[in-house]
Amino acid sequence: MTSEGSRSGVSHFFLNALRIVVALMFMQHGAQKLLMMFGAESVAEFMTRRWFAGVLELYGGGLILVGLFTRPVAFVLAGEMMFAYFIAHHSRGWVPYMNGGELPVLFCWTFLFLAANGGGSFSLDGLLAARKRTKADTPPAFMVTARFVQANRSPSAA
Numbered sequence: 001m002t003s004e005g006s007r008s009g010v011s012h013f014f015l016n017a018l019r020i021v022v023a024l025m026f027m028q029h030g031a032q033k034l035l036m037m038f039g040a041e042s043v044a045e046f047m048t049r050r051w052f053a054g055v056l057e058l059y060g061g062g063l064i065l066v067g068l069f070t071r072p073v074a075f076v077l078a079g080e081m082m083f084a085y086f087i088a089h090h091s092r093g094w095v096p097y098m099n100g101g102e103l104p105v106l107f108c109w110t111f112l113f114l115a116a117n118g119g120g121s122f123s124l125d126g127l128l129a130a131r132k133r134t135k136a137d138t139p140p141a142f143m144v145t146a147r148f149v150q151a152n153r154s155p156s157a158a
Contacts (some may be wrong), residue, residue: 012120012121012122015117015119015120016067016119016120016121016122016123017062018113018114019065019067019070019114019119019120019123020065021066022064022107022110022111023061023062023065024061024115025064026060026061026064026077026107027058027059027061027062027065028056029053029054029057030053030054030055030056030057030058030059030060030061031058032054033050033053033054033057033058034051034054034055034058035054035058038148046102046157049087053080054154056076056077056080057077057080060073060076060077060080061077064077064111064114064119066123066124067119067120067123067124068119068123068125069125069126070114070118070119070123070125071114071115071116071118071119072115074112074114074115075111075115077107077110077111078107078108078109078111078112078115081104081105081107081108081111082104082108083103084104085101085104085108085144088101088104089101089104090129113129135141
């Protein structure tokens with residue numbers, strides 16, 4: 001597996017682009033179920049399976065979009081898409097093209113990819129990891145102050 005630091009700039013770009021585009025496409029399905037957008041004729045009833053799917057798609061897609069908690073959220077969304085495929089499509093045949101299940105399969109595998117690879121450098125997860133790395137390299141303020149005082153001590157004070 002490639003470490004975060006050894007990826008090229010091009011692969012960082014495309015990982016981030018994939019995450020953002022997939023999240024925007026996925027959120028549309030949640031908006032359709034919960035907000036009656038994009039030609040929906042009714043809102044999903046509260047606490048039904050369709051409502052839970054809409055919540056996961058809209059809010060989980062939003063978290064994927066900004067790249068916050070990317071790995072666990074992507075894993076949960078991959079599970080949702082696997083569940084959706086087997087509940088709604090697999091009973092009509094095992095070939096996704098024939099049973100209309102291409103989107104759940106593609107979303108499932110894309111989210112598994114994101115769960116394995118993370119959100120990329122242009123994500124809130126990447127920003128938090130960079131801050132953590134920078135903070136780990138910087139000594140605490142009291143150590144810096146103690147070193148400064150010790151270095152600038154006059155010989156007569158000793």
